[in-house]
Amino acid sequence: MAETILRVDLLAKSFGGVKAVRDLSFDVSAGEILGLIGPNGSGKSTTVNVLAGLLPPTSGSIRLGADAIEHMPEADRVSKGLARTFQTARLFPEFTVRQHVRMGCHTIRRTSAFASILPFGLVTREQVATDQHVDGILQLCTLAQIADRPVGSISSAQQRFLMIATALAAKPRILLVDEPAAGLVEHERQALADLIRNIRKREIAVLIIEHHMALIMSLCDRIVVLNFGSKIAEGSPAEIRANPAVIDAYLGEAA
């Protein structure tokens, strides 16, 4: 049994009277791909935002490895090993692709950013190591060809891969990807699936939110289904596909 990376226990999030997430529990192990699906408004993105620290939970606990992180600031969770991407493109459009990925290395550097103001340590060993790490990520995410192009000038599919690359640069133990296939065409979706499988090979846990069912079913080891903020099912893709409650709430008869 692989090590449990993320353990969510009775997590709840309310906005005033609206209960967006109700007593949600699940866990993700190293090298596992967990799908989080459900109809629009079922609380998937809220869950990711609470896990990443963008929103405080109303109650419940989140453990990352041995650490309770539910009250930890967003930035600290990244250094603990939790990285994420966003549903819509959130990028630094003026940077080059390489610079953009390098920004993602902030939490794994051992020297303070402020130390780099001093003109003395011209080329440090750390800089060389970081550059090699960035090159590796660019290769993995098939961005090496366009590494020196400005982010604003690359295609929206490439931007989606760049978001994942930047999150990976922090060497996370778990990666949360929020609708990575939105707006991608078939061969780009294939490339995305290959990338996520390669990420899993690095013993990184992946939590993926996605509406494209063929992608989710082929990619995931396990799937958690949300409806109105509650978990209505959990299981392998085959189990989920056959679950009457899921068919009723989300997949529909045709699936």
Next chain:
Amino acid sequence: MNRTLTFLAWLAAFATLAMLPQLITVKYYLHLSILALIWVIMAQGQNLIQGYTGYVSIVGAGFMGIGAYSSTLLGLHLHLPTWVTIAMAPMVTALFALATGYPSLRIKGHYFAIVTLAFNLIIVIVLVNYKELTNGETGISNIPKLWGGSRDAYFYLVLLLAAFLTLLAALIARSRVGEILLAIRQNEDLVGSIGIAAWKYKLFAFVVSAMYAGLAGALYAHFQGFINPEIFGVAQSLDAILAVILGGSGTIAGPVIGAFLVVFLPELLRFADSFRLILYGLILVLATIFMPIGIVGVCKALICRLSGKGLRHGA
């Protein structure tokens, strides 16, 4: 090659400026040049928070006032040498910037601008009404000058300080901190989600910019020998913002050019007599509308276009 050229351009600019006291025959222009160099310091600081970080602060002149008054009052009441009080001015200003920056940097865009504008108004109100300390609107005169008021010597002091602080701004801009500030300007939400505590860097940029302003204020006070609250009003803060925009925000050369423009342009327009300030305003409005990337931005674009053409002709 490119870097060598840039370095040579800076060296030439510095050498030209260093020769100014010999070249300028009209004393008034030397006076204006000293003011412009003080404004270079002011604008380099403003550029850090406005140009790089993307937070338009309207409290620049207020911080300048804090620097000017603290240096003057420390000398007056504690009888410290002018050297020491000038060096202490940015420290005092930094304390004020820490206290005001921490809460106000939580808000963005226009809201941040308005809050800092309010800070500037409050600083002026305190300077006007705390008469026991500041002598109110009458201001303080006979502020001690360095070297018995030698203009040439003061010119070189201010030139060296402006050069050093421009270099420091360049070091910050080229460092990882500078990269993070640029990232905050482009997408602050993403900065947080990749594990960078943006508030640290915003506060750093805000405090450093305030220290630049505080030093500029102290240098101003001991140059003019007279200060009153009006000098440090919102209008001056807007001049600092304009210096950055006109020169080219987010560049190192921009604030230098912009600072000389905001000091010399109103003087060069004296021929327009009573229409002078109207004309100045008009130029500023047109420049911001049609040249938002500033003079340095326009030059860079031109050089790119020219060198692009050169390459195509195989030259």
